[in-house]
Amino acid sequence: MMGSLSVIWAIGRKDLLLEIRNKDVVVAIAGFALLVLVIFTFAIDLNQGNAKLVGPGVLWAGIAFAGVTGLNRAFALEVEGSTLEALMLAPISRDLIYLGKALGNFLFIAVAQIIVIPVFAVLFNLVVFRWEMLVISLLTTIGFSAVGTLFAAMSVRVRAREVMLPLMFLPVVTPLLMAAVESTSHMVHGRSWSDMAQWLQIAVAFDVAFVVISAFIFQHILED
Template identity: 45%
Template sequence: MKKFLGKVLAILWKDILAELRTRDIVVSVLVFALLVIVIFNFAFEPERVGLVACGVLWVALTFAGVLGLSRSFVLEKDKGCLEGLMLCPVDGDVIYFGKMVGNLSFMLIVAIIVLPILFILFNLPIFRPELVLIVVLATIGFASVGTLFSALAVNTKAREIMLPMLFFPIVTPVIIAAVKASGIVLQGGSLSNLSIWLQVMAAFDIIFLVVSSLVFQFIIEE
């Protein structure tokens, strides 16, 4: 287990270093997410803006997330680095979790920056701990499925189109659960109404983390 974690962290360390040098993923994702929020802020009347805030948040985070995920394995394809990773004496799940944790970190960084800006522009209560939990659970779902499909799409000619086509139908349950749960939180709903959506997201995360880590080896092999 210690060795497994050590290697997952080595992949994460490598991805963070590369990202710090290029700022390829975080900057493009962040700019896109902020653009979506600002445009929607102008599109709706001020008194109705609060009603659509949760939809705007998840449109921004999911579409921006796809943008970042599509870059994730492009770096690995460069100079055959994916083959270099495959030559390492590790199972496919180590590579999967290393890349997944990297994608998750980048998406969470974007969410940390985007959320306060959304709250200010849409005049919403600044900090709700339940919302943090929703963002974390939904982002784990996105990263678990997105990492798998990003690896699959990187070998195709039209990877920019292929990734959203594969990704969105699968993550629909998480998007629905995240939008519904966020709506409950922002409208001051009860915890019992919220828990069902949290359970949906948690179940999705567990299922797709397990399934994706098991099938990842077959995806990268050919």
């Protein structure tokens, strides 16, 4: 067990080290998401009422679209250098490679959110620095990275991968996106945990299901 965890952590840590040196993925995710937020602030006549109404949707749609950009890049780097094959040569099960790559993607999206969410709070004038936001963000990021890592691996060898990934990723994460938007909406309206519990349960179920399913499918998509 500890051996498996150390392999997963080693892959995630390696991705983080490469990202610190290249700044490819986090800059792409945060930059794209910030652009979406800024465009919507100009496009919508924001006041306290409609900021609470549209804000959560803009935030999570922005992060989902931006996440696709970053996920594409994260896997493309492994394939361009054939390093994915080097990982496949190692005597570790394929699901550990999946979990390691998903951990890396989780860290990238999480770091991007640390940049994006405060800007969102300022632009939409909403109070988001609450424990509820941390839980919503955590659950959504787990789901995005679980699904995104699988689909990025599936689409990376396809010529039109920039198109394929969003076409596969966005429809599948729609339930998670709805859960994130609805629970964030409850939060900005000052409602309690029990009001958002149903949506958080959906997010938890989505995360558990897709981590397990994706780890299983990932083993089969790596072979020639």
